[in-house]
Amino acid sequence: MKHIRFYFDPISPYAALAFERLPEALAGQSYSVDYVPILFAALLKAGGQKGPAEIPAKRAWTYRQIAWHAHQLQIPMQLPTPHPFNPLALLRLAWASAEPGRTPSRLAVERIFRHVWRGAGADPNEPQRLADLTQDLALVQDPEGEPVKQALRGATDAALAAGVFGVPTLELEGRLFWGLDALPMVAACLQGDAWFDGGAWEAAGAAPPGVQRG
Known part of the structure; x- marks a missing residue:
């Protein structure tokens, strides 16, 4: 049985859709999953980036694309108000549930x-x-306790060290797959597609950088 780490932040609609889609996308494969809550804002800060919803034109496109994906996948979904929001309380609740x-x-x-x-x-x-x-989750730890805060910090730091730059990211056998649209790649890797072991994965990721902005 192969093992997947699913890095997520509940602020991400793409993570929400990938979570819902995962069982169907990987049906018939033998795998286990660890669901790892991390702070998306820390990934953005480390990469010197803004979130999609912080750029007006990209924000409009993101919400339209998410609405389309939800429609196409027949997953009921409503944009929360406000968005983006501070997900820290939810991330701590997630860790406190374990x-x-x-x-x-x-x-x-x-x-x-x-x-x-x-x-x-x-x-x-x-x-x-x-x-x-909070009541529904039947917590086993204090969400404001230091162990929970440290679990979130540690998971986020470990994700950054592993090369995670966005959510959702699925880690499988040391490979990182980013985004909702990466689920077919994960399924192919689980199925033993020869592309992943024939050097193509490594070669595609080793392309030299082009023009770089200062």
Whole structure:
């Protein structure tokens, strides 16, 4: 059985769709998954980037594309207000739902994603909604405790060290697959597609850089 690490932040609609799509996309394969909550903003900061929703034209396109993907995949989805929002409370709840040293269950992650993306557009950080989610998750750790904060920091730092630059990212056998549209590549890798072991993966990633801006 092969193992996948699914790096995510609930702020990302692409991560939400990839999470929903994952079982169908990888149907028939033998694999296990660790769902790893990380802070997307830290990845952006490390790469000196803005988030898609921070660039007006890209923001409009992102929301249109997400609406299209949700329509095409028949996944009910509503954009929360506001977006982007601060996901820190949700990330800590995710880690607090798991025993120390373990990652959250798929059920816990599902509840968090649906809290954000199937909430009829409501604010994910509205206090009563957060309180209801906290009760629903049946936490085993204090979300404001240092162990939970350290788990989030440690996972984010480890993701950065591994080369993760966005969410969702799936790590499989040391390879990183970024984005909703990478799921067919993950499936092919799980199926043993010879492309991944014949040198093409390495060669494609070794192309020299072109013009670089100062």
